[in-house]
Amino acid sequence: MASEGLRGALTAVLGGRGLLVQNYDSGPAGEPPAPVRLRRNVCYVVLAVFLNEQDEVLLVQEAKKECRGSWYLPAGRMEPGETIVEALQREVKEEAGLQCEPLTLLSVEERGPSWIRFAFLTRPTGGILKTSKEADAESLQAGWYPRTSLPTPLRAQDILHLVDLAAQYRQRARHPLLLPQELPCSLVCQRLVATFTNVQTVWVLVGTVGTPHLPVTACGFAPMEQRGGIKMAVLRLLQECLSLHHLAVETQGLLGLQHLGKDLTDGICMNVLVTVAFRNPGLQNEPPKVRGENFFWWKVVEEDLQNQLLQRLRDSSVVPINR
Numbered sequence: 001m002a003s004e005g006l007r008g009a010l011t012a013v014l015g016g017r018g019l020l021v022q023n024y025d026s027g028p029a030g031e032p033p034a035p036v037r038l039r040r041n042v043c044y045v046v047l048a049v050f051l052n053e054q055d056e057v058l059l060v061q062e063a064k065k066e067c068r069g070s071w072y073l074p075a076g077r078m079e080p081g082e083t084i085v086e087a088l089q090r091e092v093k094e095e096a097g098l099q100c101e102p103l104t105l106l107s108v109e110e111r112g113p114s115w116i117r118f119a120f121l122t123r124p125t126g127g128i129l130k131t132s133k134e135a136d137a138e139s140l141q142a143g144w145y146p147r148t149s150l151p152t153p154l155r156a157q158d159i160l161h162l163v164d165l166a167a168q169y170r171q172r173a174r175h176p177l178l179l180p181q182e183l184p185c186s187l188v189c190q191r192l193v194a195t196f197t198n199v200q201t202v203w204v205l206v207g208t209v210g211t212p213h214l215p216v217t218a219c220g221f222a223p224m225e226q227r228g229g230i231k232m233a234v235l236r237l238l239q240e241c242l243s244l245h246h247l248a249v250e251t252q253g254l255l256g257l258q259h260l261g262k263d264l265t266d267g268i269c270m271n272v273l274v275t276v277a278f279r280n281p282g283l284q285n286e287p288p289k290v291r292g293e294n295f296f297w298w299k300v301v302e303e304d305l306q307n308q309l310l311q312r313l314r315d316s317s318v319v320p321i322n323r
Helices: 002-014 084-096 158-171 223-228 231-239 303-315
Strands: 043-050 056-061 075-077 098-110 115-127 141-146 188-198 201-207 216-218 247-259 268-278 295-300
Touching: 002 188, 002 201, 002 247, 002 295, 002 303, 043 056, 043 084, 043 098, 043 158, 056 084, 075 084, 084 098, 084 115, 098 158, 098 247, 115 158, 188 231, 188 303, 201 303, 216 231, 223 231, 231 247, 231 268, 247 303, 268 303, 295 303
Parallel strands: 043 115, 188 268
Antiparallel strands: 043 075, 056 141, 098 115, 188 201, 188 216, 201 295, 247 268
16 A cells, blocks of 8 residues: 555656645754745745747846846746746746746756745747837846847856757757646755666655655755755755765756745745665665665566656756756
8 A cells, every 4th residue: 555655656746746745754953944935034036938939039138226238038036925937927027028838947046945046948928028118127128139149248147058958958858848836835845756776676765754755855044054055955864864975865856846835835845856876886786774764765666657767867857956
């Protein structure tokens, strides 16, 4: 029965559908983490990359005093009470004059759990492009520009990577289309699909407290976790059950994103694919030994799930997480 529940959970996460966060298996040292609130202890930013059939990029000209006249992708901070998609659509409408539809999440960028940016590949669905006659405090104007010849000055060079990522995705999608799932969460946390592989065999780490489940780690806001980024919460959980000194741990990327933003639930859950491997494999054919009774390695025997995991790992078929 436990295996059935785990198969269902893994299928949902690999399909980008997500699961409600009921509890967490690892939290920061000291007091339990406080619920997150936009404008208090977290800032989420949304960003839209538009590419048309002429390989042109939609840019907006900044109106803010510190960067007035420079160019950037439509972007801005989320407001309390918004879903991620609502925030994206509001920002695009305010800055570019267009209605839009997100096609897929392209990238997640973080500066620790208190600042996270979500970049989307997006398409216009209506509206009228903002001209200099409609200049206001949000932007001076918007326009389409050839991807290989963007206007200057740019507000920052960080958008160049995102534009390239969007172009690459259009040519060859490395991961399935992925959009946020509207599920409430009170923390910034990560659900781990932590894998150990040997040839064609895959094991997944499972939490045992309560019903067997994919483990969840809550991010902390102490200076060390903030400086180290969200990977610190992953390492913390794994350190609680594995001896990491002889292991290589890598967060491969995002399988799914969960957020609601209603009723003061400003938290997010990122479902992440993590690999655990021996630094010196040798003759190690089994996953590393688990300490304690709160976790175990589950051998994935269902062929379809095993193939999905191996394909995701082989092709890096995940949304990248960057610092």
